[in-house]
């Protein structure tokens with residue numbers, strides 16, 4: 001894959017087929033939050049034998065780094081757009097990462113914002129499931145409070161150990177400084193460099209790869225037309241075991257036989273904004289399914305959303321009956337009542 005073409009989590013298989021994406025099987029190195037990409041480029045240049053994954057939330061950062069990598073002909077780098085938690089959970093098989101680097105993660109310096117920091121006990125537990133025994137974990141930060149938090153989390157973790165015996169060092173000789181590192185040094189702050197490794201203790205929590213199910217749909221029959229359904233639609237939120245669905249807006253197709261329900265599904269850490277489709281068949285039936293817009297993944301939350309939409313329709317139009325339902329067991333049951 002060209003490094004200038006980055007992928008979103010939902011475009012790839014879960015876990016990702018890295019050998020197919022890179023065109024070869026090789027040790028997987030990951031940099032999380034590469035920002036302007038200097039370190040990623042240096043890492044890729046230094047490790048031509050490895051497959052290098054760069055993870056970033058910021059799309060402009062991905063575009064810029066992709067162009068730089070392409071100009072340098074570094075084709076063994078794969079860029080992924082997304083939150084590191086979701087990338088690790090969905091794309092990385094257990095024990096698959098041979099090294100992880102996190103340079104100057106966002107410090108969230110405001111007092112009540114520290115919960116937003118990437119590196120905490122839970123994150124290290126997740127990381128421990130995805131890293132191979134012996135794989136190095138390198139973290140750098142110039143933020144005093146975050147450094148203390150990282151030190152405490154690493155010290156508590158039964159699955160990581162220091163490579164040097166020290167918690168951190170104040171310099172890393174030969175290191176290519178990142179953009180944030182240069183700013184920190186210029187402004188007189190002292191970066192802390194944590195050189196740790198995954199030990200061979202078993203991970204404490206499994207963090208399974210998110211499951212995908214068959215494409216869900218529900219077929220209803222009865223007196224309800226799309227105009228009336230669209231008129232009655234109101235934004236709403238439903239909770240299901242494992243997350244939250246928000247029905248945002250309903251759109252009518254110009255052709256007339258479809259409603260698109262814009263829907264946000266949060267199954268932390270996987271989040272999808274997708275379309276559910278309510279389609280009128282010529283025989284009078286109404287089909288609720290997943291619209292082929294973007295790269296929707298038929299997760300448990302999607303099944304919950306379609307079940308909730310079907311239930312809402314049956315509550316609004318009590319004469320509707322369920323003709324057919326292809327939903328996960330737990331949601332199919334709710335549909336059965338009216339057969």
Ligand SMILES: C[S@@+](CC[C@H](N)C(=O)[O-])C[C@H]1O[C@@H](n2cnc3c(N)ncnc32)[C@H](O)[C@@H]1O
Pocket residue numbers: 032033034035036055056057058061082083084085102103104105106107118178179180181
């Ligand atoms: C403070 S900057 C550091 C950038 C670069 N590593 C450096 O040292 O110059 C933090 C970077 O992490 C990215 N980021 C923040 N949270 C992230 C997350 N949960 N997953 C992936 N990237 C993230 C941000 O978009 C930003 O580019």
